[in-house]
Amino acid sequence: METITAPPANRELHIQGKVTNAYREVLTMDALSLVVDLVKQFAPERRELLANRQRRQQAFDEGALPDFLPETKDIRESDWQIRGIPEDLLDRRVEITGPVDRKMVINALNADVRVFMADFEDSLSPTWDAVVQGQINLRDAVNRSIDYIDPNSGKHYQLKDDPAVLICRVRGLHLDEKHVLFAGEPIPGALFDFALYFLNNYRQLLLNGSGPYFYIPKLQSHKEAAWWSKIFSYVEDRYCLERGTIKATLLIETLPAVFEMHEILHAMKDHIVALNCGRWDYIFSYIKTLKNHSDRVLPDRQQVGMGQPFLDAYSRLLVRTCHRRGAMAMGGMAAFIPSKDPAENEAVLEKVLQDKEREANNGHDGTWIAHPGLAHVAMGVFDKTLAERKNQLDITREGDEEITAEQLLAPCQGTRTESGMRLNLRVAVQYIEAWISGNGCVPIYGLMEDAATAEISRTSIWQWIKHGKDLDNGQIVTPELFTQMLSEEMQVLEQELGELKYKNGRYAEAAELMKQITLDEQLVEFLTLPGYRRLD
Structure with a gap:
């Protein structure tokens, strides 16, 4: 392990991890200086924002329900617009998302999509190597110099002439970067991701006719949004950029x-151009926020789709809100993976088609996919809906009835089944195993799973146990039933995966972590927090 420090004036910053010559190209003194300044200026407020989350959650745990804020009614009712949207972000009809490994970056930028969201968050297991190599990969992509030779097939991958627009998703406020210490404490992962991507790429991005664009995840309040806006303004002033760059x-x-x-x-x-329906994390947040409310327990994950009234209301409200303010309204993720079986693939494509048609009809300006094999379906839907338009900012939904808090919080209809619970167990264990092994984006049973979908799987069971809910076969979900099923499903996994793969993996460790966080009396806020302690 090698430790390097920031410039002489910033000796309190230490990087604890290997620093190769290639890593030094993005871990420059200028970049580290920006990291130091951002941590000094903004990390204290981040701690207060996280504490405020805990205070609000305490109120929800004691029986309160989320609602529109009375103290900001004037903002909701007055007329104002966002600053504007750059030309290369006006057409976002299909976006693909994925982690920042080199081959993925090339394939995603070459896909038949308008935007690639390069992800340092839910689809990345943030090992030190993955994070820093990801920054190198994005720098090379911005410079149009990225290529990759597959060591097995020898196939050469390189960018096409007109790649998709690149947007970088940084980590959420709750995540630290334990390999970078300031005054002996891990720094916020979000500030590290933002500083490195911005400083290493903003000049070239602007020369390319684009700009430093970011996706910001998991915010819980407008105060957290204001924190980010202050960061953006500070950096623009520091580098003599126009406001809103x-x-x-x-x-x-x-x-x-x-x-x-x-x-x-x-x-x-x-600084804002759009809001996005992050549907999977939203379902996870519904469970987590209302975890003590026994009348709002969700059914099997597979039954909680965008057709559910509370999710449809969420989608329509986002469209109406964004378009009133001149911002775009992005739809959610299709997590399906194309199947090699023709009949199964036809069913997959039909589900994607229906999902994207619902979003387009609701007025969304574009949508997400996780696999390039779905691009033609999603693109076809939005091409048909948009016709000659670049987006649907003209769809205001102003004639709709007001969407109420009651609609957004409405209990979800459906059943809890033994098969659904067992599937949750296998999905969560397989995802946790992959994540602690360094892979944050995993195909499991025909879906591209990331942290959000695994979170739904494990928190659903936690909530069923807490409230003693029954399955449709009459069994009460208890710690004993969970433990029995987990043991049985581990045997199923060993059979599915094969003895060699199972024993060479970290499945037993993943099962133990799953058991720990599911049986904990207090709901563990994010599985990635205990998981991160197991990463290099």
């Missing part, structure tokens, strides 16, 4: 945030 799309993927969308857009109006 840095642009962001924020994911509305927490239940508290859906009640503050006007306020979030207002707090970031110089």
